[in-house]
Amino acid sequence: xxxxxxxKLELFGPLNAGDKKFVDDALARARTVAAHxxxxxxxxxxxxxxxxxxxxxxRYKILPSGQxxxxxxxxxxxxxxxxxxxxxxxxxxIATLAVxxxxxxxxxxxxxxxxxxxxxxxxxxxxxxxxATLREWLVNVGQRTAEIRIAHLFCEIHLRLSVVGQADDxxxxxxxxxxxxxxxxxxxxxxxxxxxxxxxxxxxxxxxKGLVELHDLGKLRKLCSFNPNYLHLExxxxxxxxxxxxxxxx
Amino acid sequence: xxxxxxxKLELFGPLNAGDKKFVDDALARARTVAAHxxxxxxxxxxxxxxxxxxxxxxRYKILPSGQxxxxxxxxxxxxxxxxxxxxxxxxxxIATLAVxxxxxxxxxxxxxxxxxxxxxxxxxxxxxxxxATLREWLVNVGQRTAEIRIAHLFCEIHLRLSVVGQADDxxxxxxxxxxxxxxxxxxxxxxxxxxxxxxxxxxxxxxxKGLVELHDLGKLRKLCSFNPNYLHLExxxxxxxxxxxxxxxx
DNA sequence: CGCCTGCTTGATAGGATTCAATATAAGTGG
DNA sequence: CCACTTATATTGAATCCTATCAAGCAGGCG
Numbered sequence: 138x139x140x141x142x143x144x145k146l147e148l149f150g151p152l153n154a155g156d157k158k159f160v161d162d163a164l165a166r167a168r169t170v171a172a173h174x175x176x177x178x179x180x181x182x183x184x185x186x187x188x189x190x191x192x193x194x195x196r197y198k199i200l201p202s203g204q205x206x207x208x209x210x211x212x213x214x215x216x217x218x219x220x221x222x223x224x225x226x227x228x229x230x231i232a233t234l235a236v237x238x239x240x241x242x243x244x245x246x247x248x249x250x251x252x253x254x255x256x257x258x259x260x261x262x263x264x265x266x267x268x269a270t271l272r273e274w275l276v277n278v279g280q281r282t283a284e285i286r287i288a289h290l291f292c293e294i295h296l297r298l299s300v301v302g303q304a305d306d307x308x309x310x311x312x313x314x315x316x317x318x319x320x321x322x323x324x325x326x327x328x329x330x331x332x333x334x335x336x337x338x339x340x341x342x343x344x345x346k347g348l349v350e351l352h353d354l355g356k357l358r359k360l361c362s363f364n365p366n367y368l369h370l371e372x373x374x375x376x377x378x379x380x381x382x383x384x385x386x387x
Numbered sequence: 388x389x390x391x392x393x394x395k396l397e398l399f400g401p402l403n404a405g406d407k408k409f410v411d412d413a414l415a416r417a418r419t420v421a422a423h424x425x426x427x428x429x430x431x432x433x434x435x436x437x438x439x440x441x442x443x444x445x446r447y448k449i450l451p452s453g454q455x456x457x458x459x460x461x462x463x464x465x466x467x468x469x470x471x472x473x474x475x476x477x478x479x480x481i482a483t484l485a486v487x488x489x490x491x492x493x494x495x496x497x498x499x500x501x502x503x504x505x506x507x508x509x510x511x512x513x514x515x516x517x518x519a520t521l522r523e524w525l526v527n528v529g530q531r532t533a534e535i536r537i538a539h540l541f542c543e544i545h546l547r548l549s550v551v552g553q554a555d556d557x558x559x560x561x562x563x564x565x566x567x568x569x570x571x572x573x574x575x576x577x578x579x580x581x582x583x584x585x586x587x588x589x590x591x592x593x594x595x596k597g598l599v600e601l602h603d604l605g606k607l608r609k610l611c612s613f614n615p616n617y618l619h620l621e622x623x624x625x626x627x628x629x630x631x632x633x634x635x636x637x
Numbered sequence: 638c639g640c641c642t643g644c645t646t647g648a649t650a651g652g653a654t655t656c657a658a659t660a661t662a663a664g665t666g667g
Numbered sequence: 668c669c670a671c672t673t674a675t676a677t678t679g680a681a682t683c684c685t686a687t688c689a690a691g692c693a694g695g696c697g
Binding site: 324331 | 654
């Protein structure tokens, strides 16, 4: 079973043997966490950095009114709280959605990683992709209709899971409830249910019990005009791997 | 007129004289850009980093359907594209909303800034706050009703402008049209108009011709349950200014 | 003065929410 | 292993919020 973090980071650029070993060692001891368990809560200031090795987690916030908004799904290879080095306190929560394997990487280990130039850039790249993903979610909730919102979300998750070898072209596991989907895309659970039925009726996707079956990925992507640029994936290899160099640009 | 970037960064932590001079020098030569002008477009890969010194800019994306979503307002002291060092191409656009003064900071200057530990942390802090702000916008669009959405946006902008000395407790300039507001909060321009009227009727705020008058800031904040934690401002001074130190935490 | 942009208003339609009830599945404990 | 309880999914009906369409108004500018 390949290291999902390594797999992700190498999309950005090649790592040397030392870098790889470093990453591998860092993920050596993962612990298993039950589903629906908070890993970090708002106001806390964890000393270590959490990383998802297996399973599914999410960032979320609960409003005074009791409403919940999910900001991000964290799939294998994703960091939970790299910002720990700078910000005093978390401004949101992170929880598991399914049984997951989590590693807690000590601060010092992260610092040592950042001391390796290529790894440092790869980590930075990962956080920038997180931010770009967040922007796309804002587009999703701000501009798209219910059905297309959900279609777009599935397209994204599918691609991100593919990167870490957790999805093929026909299906993938995505263990969330319809209520959680609703809190993700800013819709009511009832409407999510109906939108899912509508997508099934169009013979695009079938989602039940945490399994997404893609009946026609191409049509699904067309429906929501899915443009994966913001994930900086395939293009990732072409992304700037250098720092100070001043080469000409188009 | 104090340097807005310096003013912002010092919220995070103290800078030494050398750091300050460095930042001051970096902002020395600003150019004036007309309103509604693109600074950077999707797909581009600017060689320098843009920073807003005066005026107002925004991040945005246009969908194939022609819809526009605004992701962020950039006020004096905000960077436009620090990610230039890592990502090959912009995945969104940045434009001026009003006449603005912009500096283009060479890559080398940024690299020199990052070489200064305290400045590096302050820059990192700034990008993390940007991300947290984006999360809050997702909450806004995903969970709140029209009126409260707009109220919350005004609360945020007011606070961010206050930090750089561009707002007092009674009013501030915010030169956007109602259409732009609509593209920000994911509503139709008509509905934005009506929501603004409603806020005026409650004697909370009056927004006309780019001037926001706050009739009762306390009541406005209560209406939208405004919690500025996510901006990490006042708490900013207490945020972690250290890197590797391993001090006890509560 | 006329034009353009931005704001305002009214009427209508539609998408999404809410409420409520039912069905189905999943666990739990005796 | 079955009965009970809880979580999740599904369905229908009524309501509400927001969008759309369309028209009128105001102010700035050449």
